[in-house]
Amino acid sequence: MTQDSTLDSGLRASLAKHAKRTAFASSQHTLTYAELDKAVEDAVGWLAERSVTPGDRVLLQMDKGIAFLLLHLANMRMGSVTVPIHPLSTAQEVAYAIRDCSPLLLVCGLQEDRAQPSSLPEHNGTAVAFVSPSERPVGKAPRQSDPPQPGDLACLLYTSGTTGPPKGARLLHRQLAANIAILAKSWGWTPEDRLLHVLPLFHVHGLFVAASVALHCGATLELATRFEPSETWKALLSGRISLFMGVPTMYHRLLSAAPATAPRPTAVRLFTSGSAPLRPETLRAFEALTGQVILERYGMTEVGMAASNPLHGTRKPGSVGPALPGVGLRIAPPPTGREPDSEDIGEVQISGASIFDGYWNRPEQTEQSFTKDGWLRSGDLGFLDSDGYLHLVGREKELIISGGLNVYPREVETALDEHPYVAESAVCGVPDEDFGEAVVAGVVLHAKSQPGSVPDLEELLAWARVRLAPYKLPKRIAFLTELPRNAMGKVQKDRLSSLPELRGSGS
Numbered sequence: 001m002t003q004d005s006t007l008d009s010g011l012r013a014s015l016a017k018h019a020k021r022t023a024f025a026s027s028q029h030t031l032t033y034a035e036l037d038k039a040v041e042d043a044v045g046w047l048a049e050r051s052v053t054p055g056d057r058v059l060l061q062m063d064k065g066i067a068f069l070l071l072h073l074a075n076m077r078m079g080s081v082t083v084p085i086h087p088l089s090t091a092q093e094v095a096y097a098i099r100d101c102s103p104l105l106l107v108c109g110l111q112e113d114r115a116q117p118s119s120l121p122e123h124n125g126t127a128v129a130f131v132s133p134s135e136r137p138v139g140k141a142p143r144q145s146d147p148p149q150p151g152d153l154a155c156l157l158y159t160s161g162t163t164g165p166p167k168g169a170r171l172l173h174r175q176l177a178a179n180i181a182i183l184a185k186s187w188g189w190t191p192e193d194r195l196l197h198v199l200p201l202f203h204v205h206g207l208f209v210a211a212s213v214a215l216h217c218g219a220t221l222e223l224a225t226r227f228e229p230s231e232t233w234k235a236l237l238s239g240r241i242s243l244f245m246g247v248p249t250m251y252h253r254l255l256s257a258a259p260a261t262a263p264r265p266t267a268v269r270l271f272t273s274g275s276a277p278l279r280p281e282t283l284r285a286f287e288a289l290t291g292q293v294i295l296e297r298y299g300m301t302e303v304g305m306a307a308s309n310p311l312h313g314t315r316k317p318g319s320v321g322p323a324l325p326g327v328g329l330r331i332a333p334p335p336t337g338r339e340p341d342s343e344d345i346g347e348v349q350i351s352g353a354s355i356f357d358g359y360w361n362r363p364e365q366t367e368q369s370f371t372k373d374g375w376l377r378s379g380d381l382g383f384l385d386s387d388g389y390l391h392l393v394g395r396e397k398e399l400i401i402s403g404g405l406n407v408y409p410r411e412v413e414t415a416l417d418e419h420p421y422v423a424e425s426a427v428c429g430v431p432d433e434d435f436g437e438a439v440v441a442g443v444v445l446h447a448k449s450q451p452g453s454v455p456d457l458e459e460l461l462a463w464a465r466v467r468l469a470p471y472k473l474p475k476r477i478a479f480l481t482e483l484p485r486n487a488m489g490k491v492q493k494d495r496l497s498s499l500p501e502l503r504g505s506g507s
């Protein structure tokens with residue numbers, strides 16, 4: 001698999017070599033590569049029956065399961081574009097995505113508490129279809145198109161980049177294929193591998209770093225529909241799993257739920273962690289418990305994976321490792337124009353074949369996200385040590401990473417500010433033992449709010465719950481007479497985040 005491939009040609013190569021090997025396993029389905037190929041063809045038929053053609057966006061708002069995976073693989077075969085969103089997105093969030101990328105089709109799970117099409121304020125002519133997460137979508141309509149080309153759009157992934165409202169990052173087949181090829185090699189994947197997949201499928205980590213690499217290597221993808229610590233331990237200790245990928249919250253929860261007798265997952269050859277910083281204490285505690293050193297790596301939606309601690313060689317706690325092969329990693333030169341010294345802190349900038357193709361319909365934001373000489377501005381701050389290992393120390397952008405999911409303060413503030421009694425709000429992250437960072441808010445109410453009708457915490461949260469997916473909701477809210485500001489009038493988030501009422505027991 002190279003950057004001249006498409007995602008489907010990579011899968012077909014696995015099929016040609018490993019038709020009889022198990023490609024997919026879950027509690028309800030087991031499929032060989034030959035059977036997976038047929039299931040993808042059926043899903044292509046299902047999409048074609050719904051008039052999906054190459055280039056059409058297909059919005060997937062689905063719980064994790066075989067249906068999500070098959071529809072994604074069918075898009076990759078057909079040339080239509082996967083646009084995955086959080087299954088618990090609110091009607092407003094779904095409507096935003098529909099307005100932004102005008103998908104031909106929105107595919108929803110069947111849960112009653114989900115944003116139902118009738119509750120969507122507008123859907124621009126987007127058709128809606130329902131599929132149960134554990135069902136195989138089957139249709140017979142023949143595909144009438146040529147296969148997609150490496151330069152075609154494969155996936156739109158919503159992210160807020162460094163600022164502003166969510167934007168669809170355009171990821172082309174060749175860009176994703178390039179990153180998959182790098183990871184397959186760097187992490188020593190073979191067809192003998194069996195990945196325990198506990199991540200959500202609607203992001204780069206679960207969909208590409210985990211699921212796609214497994215399928216492109218002829219390995220077995222064992223899909224758990226959600227992360228559950230005791231079930232995960234059972235699988236890890238079963239002797240059948242060779243690879244596990246998690247976010248730090250998952251490792252933290254695995255440590256808390258560890259079996260009483262020292263667990264030795266000796267069949268697992270690699271544990272990786274990403275999407276949020278892994279505390280060195282977590283890495284050390286996991287090593288002490290299991291004898292395994294977690295490999296930490298670094299990436300982002302717009303890039304895929306950029307840096308990784310080595311498979312063989314020193315994995316440094318607190319570092320995400322050197323640049324992956326074929327990826328350029330540099331620290332922005334200081335404004336004085338001199339070359340950065342080793343260990344100078346600056347913005348991390350990235351280049352390489354996997355860098356995205358820009359944001360959907362947003363040329364200005366696309367331009368702002370690149371330097372003049374074409375490197376991607378990550379918005380993360382870090383330094384390279386004398387061994388070339390990257391250490392991340394903070395962010396230039398306002399971003400909270402909660403349990404591996406990005407939350408943009410502005411989006412939460414906008415939802416709170418819409419409440420008629422809220423004069424203004426400010427949202428920031430505070431350290432949290434479980435989620436790494438927790439979203440919290442300071443809120444100032446209008447002086448004119450009627451006594452007795454002033455909103456309390458529950459009411460404000462209920463208000464926000466209609467507007468924001470659950471992981472974006474503030475875990476704590478402080479009612480303030482004014483927001484902490486500097487002399488220029490700018491809200492001081494560092495002062496806000498140190499308010500005792502906003503810091504939980506894990507801070």
Ligand code: MLC
Nearest residue numbers: 200203204205227249274275299300402403404405470471
């Ligand atoms: C769930 N909740 C969260 C949350 N996940 N709150 C804040 N942050 C999160 N990440 C809420 C729930 O809605 C619930 O709210 C309460 O917290 C308790 O939920 P839970 O049952 O404990 O949550 P769970 O379903 O177990 O989910 C936790 C999790 C999940 C850590 C397993 O968040 C997760 O899968 N995170 C991984 C995200 C990921 O894959 N990121 C990759 C992005 S790609 P209430 O109100 O109902 O009690 C990327 C690039 C890269 O970043 O480099 O990888």
